[in-house]
Amino acid sequence: MNYHKLIDDIIQKYNSSGNLEYVYNKLLELEEIEKKSYDDIIKFFFENTCYYYNSTTNLYVEYNDNYKFINENNMLHAILKFISKYQDIYLLNSNQKQMIKTKIQKKIKERSIYDTIPESVTLQNMISFLYPNIFTERNIAKYFMITLGDIILKKTDLFYFIPIYIKPLITMINKTLSMYFYTINLGNHYKYKYSDHDTDKSRIIPFNNINISHYNIDSTFILNLICCSVHYSNRYENGDIFLNKTINSNDLTQQIYWIKTTTKENLIDSFIGDHLYVKDGYKISERDMLFLWKSYMKKYNYINIFTKHTDILAHIASKIKYNIFFMNVGSHYLPYVQNFKDFWTKYIYSDEGNYEINELFTLFVEQYNIKNINENNMYDLIHYYYPEVKIEDKYIQHIGCTLWNKKRDVIEYLENYKSENKIDDENKINKNGLELYALYCEKKEKRVSKNYFLNLLN
Structure with missing residues (x-):
């Protein structure tokens, strides 16, 4: 079909009747209506959804109280799916849908993830987890997030000293940053040990004494933490300004600046x-x-x-x-140190067995009648004065103690029990392990753990 000829015929028709200006104005009106329909759909899209873009990795970020990274195909699918809701209302054809999609995508690419502003619910959920689980104060949690944001946004050259048991969390954050943002080494800023670092650039972040593995920290949490941290860094400028202008706590400021102010x-x-x-x-x-x-x-x-x-x-x-x-x-602090060294020399010997820390602790305090010491002190004493001794969890490996041979103690008890009750069948005694352990605990002042007893029994 010759569209040019048809258009020319229409122009001739309306031109001869003097209505060409009317047609032109109608076309302008239709064009304006079409443009407004495009603008309405785009406006509805950004009113009802929230997306950001990361130009470094060419990934898009979907935000709906939680952050989620998606690739371009999924992003375009989400845009077209939204436009399709209005296809019948605005009588959109395929070309028009593609045009609107392109405009929306272009606008999303102008929304950098580094400019994100999370909803209050996301920020509060994040702070509520960090405090009191990981930090003792809300402001310390916020300070940590600001330092993370400062590092991500390359706004700082400071060193932040944190406990070694927080390393698994930093590793998780680092991995997520490298996957979705850019390659980064948080270890250039978060330090676990002081090593002649510039004291003016050194800060301390206090954490609770925790085991990170006890918490269910998933990828969604880490992404939320990163994005909220970037937001806080933008909002408060940097960690030092947050400390000096926002926090009204000399104690907290002194803790964080301790290396800088201590000679x-x-x-x-x-x-x-x-x-x-x-x-x-x-x-x-x-x-x-x-x-x-x-x-x-x-x-x-x-x-x-x-x-x-x-x-x-x-x-x-x-x-x-x-x-x-x-x-x-x-x-x-020295008397119990000298006593412990004497205890170790006199009563401890190399053996195939093991003792729990609390078992050895009880033997020590009873033998020397000492009260101003706890199990943690004993662990430190063994670790420092006898570094060759292997300690796994709560067990001190490959040692024996002349004050209490616990293996022989249990074996003698079992032999006496079998003799007193005229038991010849080993299987019979093995089946009643828990009952037997309860009887053992009633008769013995020094008791091994249930697991040790049952393992020896079997």
Whole structure:
């Protein structure tokens, strides 16, 4: 069909009748109506959906209280599916649908994920999980998120010192960033150990003492955390400005700026005042002094700003007389240290067995009548003075104790039980393991765990 000829004929018809201007105006009206219908559909789309774009990875982000990355095919499918709702209302043909799709896609690409503004419900859900599960204060949770956003947006050259047990969380965040945003190494900023870093650029983020693996942290949570963190970084400018302008807490600010404001001399003076006392005739070895130092640092959860043991000892020696030993000084923490070393030398030997920390702890405190010590202290003592000893979870491996041979104790009990009850059938005694363990607990003052008893029985 010759459309040009048909159009020319219409023009001739209306031109001869003087109505060509009328036709032209009608066409303009139709064009305006068509344009308005396009604008309406585009407006409806952005009123009812929320999408962002990440130009680095050419991925789109769908946001509906949670963030979700999608590829271009899924994005275009979502756009066309939405337009199809209005196809009959606006009498859209295929070309018009494609035109609207292209305009919507172009507009989405102008909405960077780095400019996202989450809904309050998303932010509150995030903060409610982080505090009190991972952080002791809401503001610490927000500060951590701001530092993460600062790093992602490449706005900071600071170092943030965090506990080693938070490393699995940082690893998860790093993996997600590399998959959906850009290749990044959060380890350039989040540090687990001080190593002569610039103190002016050093900050501490306090965390609860937790095991991250106990929490169900999925990919949706990590994406939400990243996007909310970017938003907070944009909103508060950076972590330091948030601390200085928004937070009204000297205690929190002092915690975070602790490395920046603490000198080695200050720290040594505090250690001496807290852990040592003057006593003529007393002396402390270098090894015991370093254990006391570790005890002090753990007590206050401080970051060790000394990188060498010799540096620590030299600073202490500048304040306390030193001649192979630190002279005329004692510590309230040392008596149980000396007692424990005596206990280990006298009663512990290499063996194929194992003891739980609480079992060994009970034997020690009963033997030496000590009260100012706990199981964590014992763990630290073994780890420091006997590093060759293997500790797995709560079990101290490959040792025996002359104060209580627990394996022999259980075997003797079982033999006596079989003798007293005239039992010859091993299978019969094995079937009543739990009942037998209950009877064992009634008769024995020192008791092995149920698992140990049943394993030995079988």
